[in-house]
Amino acid sequence: MALDRDHALRAAAALLTRKSTATMDEVAKAAGISRATLHRQFAGRDALVRALEALGIAECETALEAARLDENPAEDAVRRLVREVEPAAGLLAFLYTENQLFEGEEQHAGWARIDDRITAVFRRGQQNGEFRIDLTPAWLTEALFGLLASGAWMVQSGKGAPKDFTRMIAELLLGGALRRDETQREGS
């Protein structure tokens, strides 16, 4: 049963990532179950989205662990983070825009914790002297999520290749568009 629930959750994630307005009918069909069963596993659309949010948070935290954010240099930590979080980017993009709708309600505490951990890497990088100090850690964190969403959409619309995903995001976030005269790290 728990397995069925997880299966339905994954299917919902995959579908809603592509079509954020999909109905419960469509989600059920995508999961290969009936709408009734879907309703037995998730009280309603709202509960489903909440569950997806929890899934997204969990995957984010897994990625945070795998990225070993506390190891130096911070630059490499950020690269690892982008790489590890890539599989969840589509789901995150969905949740990211979904969150724009939660007007009054405060967001899930999990996001705050994730935000804090990512913000901390950027702050450490600044204190290290690795990162410039005129871009706030909060903005860098927000920009990371924005770029993840942009990248996910770009891949989805076929305007970009999935294999470039990680590099494009990490390189832009860290290095920017301007060419660096000093020879920096090349490619992967």
Add this chain to the structure above:
Amino acid sequence: MALDRDHALRAAAALLTRKSTATMDEVAKAAGISRATLHRQFAGRDALVRALEALGIAECETALEAARLDENPAEDAVRRLVREVEPAAGLLAFLYTENQLFEGEEQHAGWARIDDRITAVFRRGQQNGEFRIDLTPAWLTEALFGLLASGAWMVQSGKGAPKDFTRMIAELLLGGALRRDETQREGS
């Protein structure tokens, strides 16, 4: 009448920017007119969104003109572009996510033209030697829109100050998070 329509359009833009799911009732109330009148000006919600799209495209093109994208250096052109497009960022963020929903339908041709012009700047910057060549112009363009949306949301949620908006986006897009040893341009 045309003035009324424009007034309603602006009000709708302002509201939908904040709450993308606002109903026709709410839009009408925000514009200070009745739902009936709103319907007389825009055949339906769809027509309203289309009109907003046209408005967004128009504002984008105005910004493109004001940014004088064809002047060198490309770096400054991009900075001007970010500055000029800033007032429209909220509307663009709305349209950006709205476009994710248009599954089958091809997008407005205006976007393609705007995309082309922005892409061209990045390409020119690469040929100039100003920009690195391992980030595709298409990705840089997409990233610009993504960062604009992130910035707009950040300002809206109060997590960032509006006055930093332009700098944060332009600096990240162009320079990235890494510190540059060589002394570059400072501040504005």
Add this chain to the structure above:
DNA sequence: CCCACATGAGACACTCATGTCTCATCGCGG
């Protein structure tokens, strides 16, 4: 073999936004 339980299919009521309509009112020009 039989029963319990999960499932699928579908009916049903309800909510909500939309689109259309009518009608009274108001303002402005002839």
Add this chain to the structure above:
DNA sequence: CCGCGATGAGACATGAGTGTCTCATGTGGG
């Protein structure tokens, strides 16, 4: 002063999505 046009208010039908319910089926364990 009269009438026209635009507007606001509201009723109404419609459609979509949701949530709840019932019932038949089928499958697996006792």
